Amino acid sequence: MNVLDIILIVVIAAVIAGAVFLSVRRKKKGSSCCGDCAKCKKR
Amino acid sequence: MTLRDIETGQTVIIDKVGGSGALRQHFLDMGVIPGAEITLEKLAPMGDPMELRLHGYELTLRLADAEQIEVSPLPDKVKGEVKRSSTISDSRHSSEHPGLGEGGKFHPKGSGDPLPKGTTLRLALVGNQNSGKTTLFNRLTGSKQHVGNFPGVTVDRKDGAVKGHPEAVITDLPGIYSMSPYSSEEIVSRSFVLDEKPHAIINIVDVTNIERNLYLTVQLLEMDIPMVVALNMMDELTANGGSIDVNEMELMLGVPVVPISAAKDQGIEELVQHVLHVARYQERPVKQDLCGRTEKGGAVHRCLHSIAHLIEDHAESAGLPLRFAASKVAEGDALITEQLGLEQNELETVEHIAAQLEKERGLDRSAAIAEMRFSFIFRVCSASVKKPAESREHIRSKRIDRILTGKYTAIPVFILIMGAVSFLTFNVIGKFFQDLIEMGVGWLTELTDAALTASNVNEVIHGIIIGGLFEGVGSVLSFLPIIVILFFFLSLLEDSGYIARVAFFMDKLLRRIGLSGRSIVPMLIGFGCSVPAVMATRTMPSERDRKMTILLTPFMSCSAKMPIYAFFVDAFFPDIGWLIYIGLYALGVVIGIIAACIYKGTLFKGEAVPFVMELPNYRIPGVRNTLMLMWDKAKDFLQRAFSVILIASLAVWFLSSFDLSMKLVDDTENSILAAAAGFLAPVMAPLGLGDWRILVSLVCGFMAKESVVSMLEILYAGDAATAMTTLAALSFLVFSLLYTPCVAAIAAVKRELGGKWAAGVVFWQCLVAWLAAFIVRLVGMLFGGV
Known part of the structure; x- marks a missing residue:
């Protein structure tokens, strides 16, 4: 394994971490109003 | 008569x-x-x-x-x-400015009893549907919420800090016509005002339709919450020769009145100053009797005051404004009556009082109270509003409607418009940009591949980059233009006010399958994305219609399925692409109609609720709004590509490149994925889709439809087109069109209807898709296909 391989592994790991972060954030942002303001805990 | x-x-x-x-x-x-x-x-x-x-x-x-x-x-x-409200002479600025909501006028500057410093001011934006609330919200907060030109675009509350005033948070609420909730999104608004008790309300009033808009204002005055009335679209009214004596109106309503134009950013700063002032100093509406003591014998006046005395203690303990509670009890509002917890004696007394009102007025209680409110509104309007004879916008709308909703032209024009939208999206504009991106991605992939080979990079790392990242994400990126262009056209139709007309002339057809014209709005949105489509059903007043519309939305082919169609059309049907596109969309609609007929006779027996909807004037769509929507959709698509699709691509590449002993395989047939998916593949065999790779791509499509193409590209190593017969490809397209919506859409269904319905949708859509694809295959075989 040469230096370039190691650099590429780091880059791929960073891309995957970014993708996971984006997915989680998307999921959180997706949560929306249930219409029941009185009982809602998300506010 | x-x-x-x-x-x-x-x-x-x-x-x-x-x-x-x-x-x-x-x-x-x-x-x-x-x-x-x-x-x-x-x-x-x-x-x-x-x-x-x-x-x-x-x-x-x-x-x-x-x-x-x-x-x-x-x-x-x-x-x-001349109509009642048009009798005012042109006496603009003749009244003295009452100065409500201004320091130094209502109370001496620097005095008053302000809320403690540091209190976050909670403001609510309340108004009729399509009165421009979201446009004003965007102006006030600097945010970019989507606006449209049909009643009920906002179905959800949205919060944002007022620009330049971080201590004030404003909530944009769905539009309501009154405080008697009719549909579920109207309940969101009423609950917010009643339960959350905002520090102040901005009541936005569309002055081009002032009488009906003031009906809500009158009810809000009863809430006894600090309030400012924002007269929106003043520019339109004045341009048509109308005017409003703002001082007179402010005096009569007893709350600050500020003329604005949200679309043109006029009067916003003055509005903010007033609302912050009334919120900080808790300046409530000036107490006054809307029900005239002597008006029409004073029957409504006596009724409301008697009930108010009777329920005073109950209203206080329930935390309801007395005047509001009294009028709701008189109207017979079951929710408020229950909330008050009246005793039997009191209930009977209320009944006697209301019966007396009905006898004296010769009207039932609800009509008498509505009539009292409108009488007050007519008094306010005749003293302060000079209406234009007929607005230019209305004359223009009537002219356009001669064609767009004309007896013989409406449906042909609708078909023509939809045909033009799909032709321009798939064949002209979208296709041009798609080819451009495809070329770019292909060039970059080749360049990277060559560089990695030349640098003698490790085989696995090379595979991850080219086979996983580039083939997975790259293959869906080229579909970005098609999706953005489709939303561009949908936005134009929505902003112009045309979609409301489609609901109008499609009502009779939709009623035959048990739906109302209002269902057309979520369904058309469903061609873009099922998630907002499911949310848009909140504007529907009947639970039955709402459920039925939600269940039919997945039959409308969403834009995320476009990459699948485009991929197969390019590979198998390059000469009759447009026919395949239109055929698939039409098939979705036809099967949706069949499903609706089944639902009508089984799950949802009965008739659709009445179709009562406001038809807005046509407007020229805002460039900023359209661009914002296109950017939002592009951003959303790119985020999906670089998050869910990227992870799925890498996971599938890994599972299809290694065997159970974690050794790199030469043939994907020996991979982990092949072993796992091989069990289920026979289910798809009757459709001609028995290959485990097809099954895997469809399963990945549940995460995001666009990823179906990525998975096929990865699993077939860029050679998916040759691995299927033309008939199998057709059967695959039909299955993709109809099978379960993506996880985001299912989550939306779960949020609106619950887990059981969501699970039911997944199962039902898969079953329908399987049956339809099987029939297509059988018919194809009859005609000699393989």
């Missing part, structure tokens, strides 16, 4: 509003009250529903509902008279 019997162009006076329950209350709240003048503008192309004009706006009503409204011809002496 009933409203059903009148001729086109005839104006009559309403004598009696029949019917019962929430719908009748809705009629009254929309201004369909005894004594009001109403004109039949036209009938929908199929003869039903009818378009009516009253209080200066257009309303749709079905013939069956119109039958419940008794009318009489306009007396000759009234004909040609």
